[in-house]
Amino acid sequence: MAEPPPWLWDLPLINLYSTDIVGYMYDVPFVATPEVVVRRMLQLARVRSGEVVYDLGSGDGRIVIIAAKEFGARAFGVEIRKDLYEQSMARIKDLGLADRATIINASFYDVPLTDADVVTMYLLTTVNERLKPKLEKELRPGTRVVTHDFEVPGWRPVVVEEVYEEWRSHKLFLYKIPGKEIPIPGKMVDLNDKWLRQVAELVDGVRSLEEIAAKLGVTIRQVREAVEELRKLGVVEEVKIIK
Ligand SMILES: C[S@@+](CC[C@H](N)C(=O)[O-])C[C@H]1O[C@@H](n2cnc3c(N)ncnc32)[C@H](O)[C@@H]1O
Structure with missing residues (x-):
C-alpha cells in the first residue's frame, strides 16, 4: 500500500x-x-x-x-x-x-x-x-x-x-558538549577478550574516549562500556573529565 x-x-x-x-x-x-x-x-x-x-x-x-x-x-x-x-x-x-x-x-x-x-x-x-x-x-x-x-x-x-x-x-x-573523558591506565592484566584488549591498548592517559572510538570505528558509548569493564578489572584506574 x-x-x-x-x-x-x-x-x-x-x-x-x-x-x-x-x-x-x-x-x-x-x-x-x-x-x-x-x-x-x-x-x-x-x-x-x-x-x-x-x-x-x-x-x-x-x-x-x-x-x-x-x-x-x-x-x-x-x-x-x-x-x-x-x-x-x-x-x-x-x-x-x-x-x-x-x-x-x-x-x-x-x-x-x-x-x-x-x-x-x-x-x-x-x-x-x-x-x-x-x-x-x-x-x-x-x-x-x-x-x-x-x-x-x-x-x-x-x-x-x-x-x-x-x-x-x-x-x-x-x-x-565541550571537554574530554580521558581513561587513565591502571595495572597490567592479561586480557582474553579481544575487544577489551583492543580498547586497553589505546588507553594511554592522553587519548580521550572519543579519540579511541574514532580509531576503532565504534561509538563513544561502546568504548565507555568497555572502559567501565576495564576499570572493574583494574586495567583502567579512573576516567578523568576535563571540561
Ligand atoms: C513544540 S513541542 C515538540 C514536540 C516534539 N519534540 C517534536 O519536535 O515533534 C514541545 C513539547 O514539550 C512539551 N513540554 C512543555 N513543557 C514541558 C516540560 N516542562 N517537561 C516535559 N515536556 C514539556 C509540550 O507538551 C510539547 O508536547
Missing part, C-alpha cells in the same frame, strides 16, 4: 495546535517537527545504533520513534502531558518498538540525562536558557544536542542548517 501523503500526518496536529488550550498551561505548546526535519536532526547528530537519545518535550513521540526505528537508538522521550504520553506510548507499542523506545511522563527539568549521547529539543529560547545549567551539569563531554528553530543562548553551535520543508524553512542548531 502507498505511503499516506505527509500532510495527512500533520493535519490533526495543526488542528490540535490551533485548539491546544491545554498546551499553553506548560512551558511550550505542542507543535510537531515535520518528519523530514526529524530525520535531518538525527542525521546531523550522527545518531548510531545503540546510542541513547532523549527528546525533551516529546509531543506525539515522532522523534523517539524515528530514532529507534530508523537509527537503531535507545530512545527516550520526556513529555509532561498525560494525553500525549499515552498517545505516543500506544504508538510505540503498536509499532513493536517498546524494547528500544519509551516515553517518560514527567517534566524534563526532573529527569536525569547523564546517560545521553544525543539530546533533541524543539522548545523555546527562554526554555532552552532555563534548561542550560542542567544540560551543562549532566551531559558528558562529546554529547550532541540538536535544537529545532530555537538556539541555546550563549552556546556556540558546531553547525547551523536550514531545512526546507513544504511550506516553511526550519533552522537546526547542532551543539557538542
